[in-house]
Amino acid sequence: MQHKATDRIIFMHNVAKTYENGAIALKNINVSIRKGEFVFLVGSSGAGKSTFIKMLLREVVPDEGNIFVNGYNIMEMNHRDIPYLRRSLGVIFQDYRLLPNKTIYENVAFAMQVIEAPRRTILRSVNSVLDVVGLRDKYKCFPNQLSGGEQQRVAIARAIVNKPSLVIADEPTGNLDPETSWGIMDIFHRINRLGTTIVMATHDKGIVDTMKKRVIAIENGTIVRDEYNGGYGYET
Numbered sequence: 168m169q170h171k172a173t174d175r176i177i178f179m180h181n182v183a184k185t186y187e188n189g190a191i192a193l194k195n196i197n198v199s200i201r202k203g204e205f206v207f208l209v210g211s212s213g214a215g216k217s218t219f220i221k222m223l224l225r226e227v228v229p230d231e232g233n234i235f236v237n238g239y240n241i242m243e244m245n246h247r248d249i250p251y252l253r254r255s256l257g258v259i260f261q262d263y264r265l266l267p268n269k270t271i272y273e274n275v276a277f278a279m280q281v282i283e284a285p286r287r288t289i290l291r292s293v294n295s296v297l298d299v300v301g302l303r304d305k306y307k308c309f310p311n312q313l314s315g316g317e318q319q320r321v322a323i324a325r326a327i328v329n330k331p332s333l334v335i336a337d338e339p340t341g342n343l344d345p346e347t348s349w350g351i352m353d354i355f356h357r358i359n360r361l362g363t364t365i366v367m368a369t370h371d372k373g374i375v376d377t378m379k380k381r382v383i384a385i386e387n388g389t390i391v392r393d394e395y396n397g398g399y400g401y402e403t
């Protein structure tokens with residue numbers, strides 16, 4: 168299949184990262200991800216998954232190679248453009264990272280206030296994404312009044328409220344039981360169907376094997392497998 172260069176939302180060419188203490192986190196990484204793909208990033212602990220994700224956010228800068236994310240040249244970008252890169256991405260973590268003293272509504276609205284969206288737009292968009300994650304009736308609650316699965320759904324609402332074309336999730340089901348995890352995956356599936364690219368690092372063999380998406384497996388800092396309709400690949 169032929170694809171235009173502009174179809175790529177992530178492109179990495181010969182990327183390598185060694186930390187200051189000498190730990191080689193990634194080497195010789197070549198990846199191209201097109202708009203609209205759903206990609207699982209798998210690999211054992213210490214394989215390099217978090218470093219991979221941090222490079223997409225430009226929290227970690229590689230020592231070698233080229234990376235383009237959402238049209239931004241990670242290696243050569245100006246410092247003042249970093250916030251724009253990050254705002255163009257939706258990011259979800261294992262531990263939710265909600266603001267404990269803000270309500271669910273305020274947690275999601277906050278992501279729009281920082282980009283100075285008009286109040287009416289914020290109201291409409293927050294209600295709409297809380298509908299997507301099935302939590303509109305909880306808008307007045309505080310995070311500690313919600314279950315883990317509900318908190319993660321708020322984090323997803325916050326990640327998508329500014330309509331990012333790329334959502335990056337680092338072990339989003341890592342703290343959740345299997346049934347709750349499937350509820351989260353159902354939301355990711357729907358977001359992806361609407362056109363959003365998803366890159367998700369996970370240890371969840373059941374989810375990876377069932378969803379049959381593209382699987383990029385990293386071991387000892389290199390990509391050992393990259394296949395469509397893939398599985399987790401080894402017993403856990």
Ligand code: ADP
Pocket residue numbers: 186187188190191192210211212213214215216217218219
């Ligand atoms: P994973 O997310 O797959 O568990 P990481 O990307 O966190 O893997 O780690 C890859 C390798 O880089 C490991 O050997 C880890 O110890 C090392 N590493 C990660 N972060 C740092 C850091 N900030 N400083 C030094 N070494 C690090």
